[in-house]
Amino acid sequence: MVNRILNKAFRNARHVSFTKDAKIIFFSDLHKGDNSYADDFKHNYEIYKYALQSYYDQGYTYIELGDGIELWENKSFEPIFKAHKSIFDLLKKFQRQKRLYLLWGNHDMEFRNPIKVEQILHTFFTPKNISDKHIYFDLEYYESLLLSFENTQKTILALHGHQADYMNYVHWKINRFFVRYFWKYMQKCFGISDPTSPAKNYKGLIKVERKLNQWILNNNNQMIICGHTHRPRFPDPGDIPLFNDGSCVHPESIIGIEIENSKISLIKWHHSKNNGPKRKIVKTVLEGPEALNNFF
Numbered sequence: 001m002v003n004r005i006l007n008k009a010f011r012n013a014r015h016v017s018f019t020k021d022a023k024i025i026f027f028s029d030l031h032k033g034d035n036s037y038a039d040d041f042k043h044n045y046e047i048y049k050y051a052l053q054s055y056y057d058q059g060y061t062y063i064e065l066g067d068g069i070e071l072w073e074n075k076s077f078e079p080i081f082k083a084h085k086s087i088f089d090l091l092k093k094f095q096r097q098k099r100l101y102l103l104w105g106n107h108d109m110e111f112r113n114p115i116k117v118e119q120i121l122h123t124f125f126t127p128k129n130i131s132d133k134h135i136y137f138d139l140e141y142y143e144s145l146l147l148s149f150e151n152t153q154k155t156i157l158a159l160h161g162h163q164a165d166y167m168n169y170v171h172w173k174i175n176r177f178f179v180r181y182f183w184k185y186m187q188k189c190f191g192i193s194d195p196t197s198p199a200k201n202y203k204g205l206i207k208v209e210r211k212l213n214q215w216i217l218n219n220n221n222q223m224i225i226c227g228h229t230h231r232p233r234f235p236d237p238g239d240i241p242l243f244n245d246g247s248c249v250h251p252e253s254i255i256g257i258e259i260e261n262s263k264i265s266l267i268k269w270h271h272s273k274n275n276g277p278k279r280k281i282v283k284t285v286l287e288g289p290e291a292l293n294n295f296f
């Protein structure tokens with residue numbers, strides 16, 4: 001079953017080609033919420049905004065690999081939009097320059113339905129009059145992308161990763177029900193968190209990675225970049241090419257993957273150690289840069 005879901009995501013992936021000097025930043029699993037106690041993203045808001053702005057300024061394309069917003073704990077988009085309006089404005093700027101690709105994950109799987117996306121656009125992003133037409137946000141959501149680079153033979157499949165997680169792909173509404181009406185309060189009152197989330201469940205996480213690895217081996221060593229498990233992953237050349245961009249809800253940092261000049265790296269943005277006015281938001285390279293060709 002999982003194989004069939006992954007095959008379909010591969011077959012139906014939107015093809016995107018890049019020049020050899022293209023710059024791409026991948027983030028995922030922001031779980032942007034309403035800024036309340038349950039908003040897992042709130043503590044990283046400043047770091048993320050700073051990082052995304054600097055990628056925008058440097059001409060990067062932004063690929064968000066799912067779970068950008070948290071629609072399990074929040075029933076509507078409105079409080080999320082209000083809490084993170086400046087981030088949506090920045091996304092709009094990326095989109096206007098055709099440098100934005102948003103993918104859906106299990107926590108924003110409602111965006112699989114184009115009618116839902118259209119409703120949100122209509123409610124929150126429709127200009128009030130014709131002279132504001134330039135602020136229109138041509139929001140589009142994908143399940144998967146197939147990225148190709150100039151001068152390379154092979155491609156990269158980009159997707160959220162819950163395609164390898166049966167409960168979270170097929171029965172996501174059941175999981176959403178428990179998160180919305182049960183685990184949220186368990187977490188608040190007793191500090192017990194949702195055991196079906198692969199990010200909080202080691203066995204589930206290993207299972208998802210194993211299924212993705214198996215699929216890669218069955219498909220001519222097809223390289224994958226995904227999120228979902230919140231566990232960053234950067235294989236050595238020659239290993240199974242499964243990359244994971246971590247998440248933006250780590251305790252004091254956000255983690256992502258960069259591609260620049262056909263090289264890939266795992267990076268982390270965080271506050272510098274010194275306190276006081278000299279404290280800055282900085283980037284640390286965790287792995288790489290390593291030539292993409294070494295994984296093809």
Ligand SMILES: [Mn+2]
Binds near residue numbers: 227
């Ligand atoms: Mn997920």
